[in-house]
Amino acid sequence: MPVFDATATSEQVVEAFAPQVKGRTFVITGAGQPSIGSSMAIALARASPGHILIASRTAAKVEPVLTAIGKINPSIKATFVQVDLSDHDSVRGAAQKVLEITASKIDVLINSAGNMALKEYTVDKQGIEMQLSANYVGHFLLTNLLMPALLAAANTEHGARVVNLCSLGYLISPFRFDDYNFSGGTTYDLWTAYGQAKTANILFTFGLAKRLRGVIAFAAHPGSNLDTQLGSHLAMEDYNSIYETTKRNTGKDFVFEEPRFKTYAQIGATPLTAALDPDIAPKSPALLINSQVAETAEYASSPEMVEKFWKLSEKLTPKFLLKKRTPTVVGYYGYLKTSTIVKLAKILVQARKDYISTTSDTASKPESQLGTEIQRFIDEVEGQPVVDPAGHQHHKEADAGARESTKTEESDVEIKVEGPDD
Numbered sequence: 001m002p003v004f005d006a007t008a009t010s011e012q013v014v015e016a017f018a019p020q021v022k023g024r025t026f027v028i029t030g031a032g033q034p035s036i037g038s039s040m041a042i043a044l045a046r047a048s049p050g051h052i053l054i055a056s057r058t059a060a061k062v063e064p065v066l067t068a069i070g071k072i073n074p075s076i077k078a079t080f081v082q083v084d085l086s087d088h089d090s091v092r093g094a095a096q097k098v099l100e101i102t103a104s105k106i107d108v109l110i111n112s113a114g115n116m117a118l119k120e121y122t123v124d125k126q127g128i129e130m131q132l133s134a135n136y137v138g139h140f141l142l143t144n145l146l147m148p149a150l151l152a153a154a155n156t157e158h159g160a161r162v163v164n165l166c167s168l169g170y171l172i173s174p175f176r177f178d179d180y181n182f183s184g185g186t187t188y189d190l191w192t193a194y195g196q197a198k199t200a201n202i203l204f205t206f207g208l209a210k211r212l213r214g215v216i217a218f219a220a221h222p223g224s225n226l227d228t229q230l231g232s233h234l235a236m237e238d239y240n241s242i243y244e245t246t247k248r249n250t251g252k253d254f255v256f257e258e259p260r261f262k263t264y265a266q267i268g269a270t271p272l273t274a275a276l277d278p279d280i281a282p283k284s285p286a287l288l289i290n291s292q293v294a295e296t297a298e299y300a301s302s303p304e305m306v307e308k309f310w311k312l313s314e315k316l317t318p319k320f321l322l323k324k325r326t327p328t329v330v331g332y333y334g335y336l337k338t339s340t341i342v343k344l345a346k347i348l349v350q351a352r353k354d355y356i357s358t359t360s361d362t363a364s365k366p367e368s369q370l371g372t373e374i375q376r377f378i379d380e381v382e383g384q385p386v387v388d389p390a391g392h393q394h395h396k397e398a399d400a401g402a403r404e405s406t407k408t409e410e411s412d413v414e415i416k417v418e419g420p421d422d
Helices: 010-016 036-047 059-072 088-101 130-145 147-153 168-172 190-211 236-250 269-276 278-283 303-316 338-357 369-381
Strands: 025-029 051-056 077-082 108-111 160-165 215-221 286-289 292-294
Touching: 010 036, 010 269, 025 036, 036 051, 036 059, 036 269, 051 059, 051 088, 059 077, 077 088, 088 130, 088 147, 108 130, 108 269, 130 147, 130 190, 130 303, 147 160, 147 215, 160 190, 160 269, 168 190, 168 236, 190 215, 190 236, 190 303, 215 269, 269 278, 269 286, 278 286
Parallel strands: 025 051, 025 108, 051 077, 108 160, 160 215, 215 286
Antiparallel strands: 286 292
16 A cells, blocks of 8 residues: 655545545535535545535535536535534534435544634633634534444445544643633633644544444544635734743644645645555554654543543533434443443342242242343343444443433433443
């Protein structure tokens, strides 16, 4: 397989990994024209994917991308789904549409939408600081809601992947667990907010890989490009405060990577490498820079920070369930984890034994029908993957220590359990 560097273009990466593109379904957020997402979508079209679905806020910005895809290959299904990642109701509605359109099977999800260094402190509909909201929290919710479709593709030839676009801007600031919302704006700094949002993308990537078996996760720093207009609201002198801010937050100097800027043709190469390259799959989770696996700061990848951050993310998005679902018992990613089921079954076995020991019918004790059936259930389930009605696969190892919750509503029932690792 070819090895790419900072000079690679999106089309070169797609051409090299064409078998990983052909016939597959890609979901890309924020791919309005011009953007990193649109660059990737148009490049992917040259290798005959089955479906490119763009989830973005503004249809008018996506229409030129869909048109370009159609001109490259009219047989490609190209779809727009409206979503405002800062509005969780919008995210849930969009996720429902995406699952319906894709028939609940997604091969690659690329979380590309975002903003950068907003000068004024702003919060989203839920009261979350806007850079953290648009760059991360909305994607956390969307990814979890689309997880059944990703898991449905996990056992296919090329597996399933989630790529979270991040930035070397994560080096500006660790995640601010004690004040991620900047005390209602009184402690707000535009670059610190951007830095913690990009750190969030990487922590999320490592958290996904920890919890899921069969879904590969990478964070990708695409590089900088002026054509995307991500920083069009900033003057060049606005970037000067990055150095002082980084020193204050981390005690280290900030150094821009080289080359400082990439062309529009190059800007999608690294995230596409993360999405397609089969050789890097065993290295998941990881951060990619210039299409190469790179080291990650400890505050963005340590198991302690990853777990702490996942729990906070769950609090910020308290309900993963889609609307209008059939009432059921649900937990992590919607359903009880395997280890919890096994625990409950073992408790039932012991309860049955205790009950039988108090009766005089000793002949029925060891071989009671209920006890036999429950023991058979334990033997079948323990250590084996369980596929729930939504298509989620659960493994005891992957579920160990996972946080679960208890919530009851008219349309859905959620069981949450806090306890030690199994």
